[in-house]
Amino acid sequence: MTNKERVEILKVKHEELHQKIEDGQSLYLNDDDMKKMKFEKLRIKDEIARLEEFDPDIHQGGVESFR
Numbered sequence: 352m353t354n355k356e357r358v359e360i361l362k363v364k365h366e367e368l369h370q371k372i373e374d375g376q377s378l379y380l381n382d383d384d385m386k387k388m389k390f391e392k393l394r395i396k397d398e399i400a401r402l403e404e405f406d407p408d409i410h411q412g413g414v415e416s417f418r
Contacts, residue, residue, distance in 0.1 A: 354406040361399045368392040 372388050 366394045
């Protein structure tokens with residue numbers, strides 16, 4: 352798998368987690384579950400940034416465009 356493919360997969364996972372967090376806030380999920388999801392979302396965001404920094408050909412404005 353190329354870095355670009357990995358980044359695309361991570362972006363999808365990041366967006367899915369974002370949606371789960373948004374839904375969880377309206378469904379009043381417990382704090383531990385929310386904390387775990389937010390931590391995982393941050394971990395994915397950091398990995399995307401690391402991969403994009405490592406391979407400038409896939410850099411598309413960085414993670415600033417993420418929610």
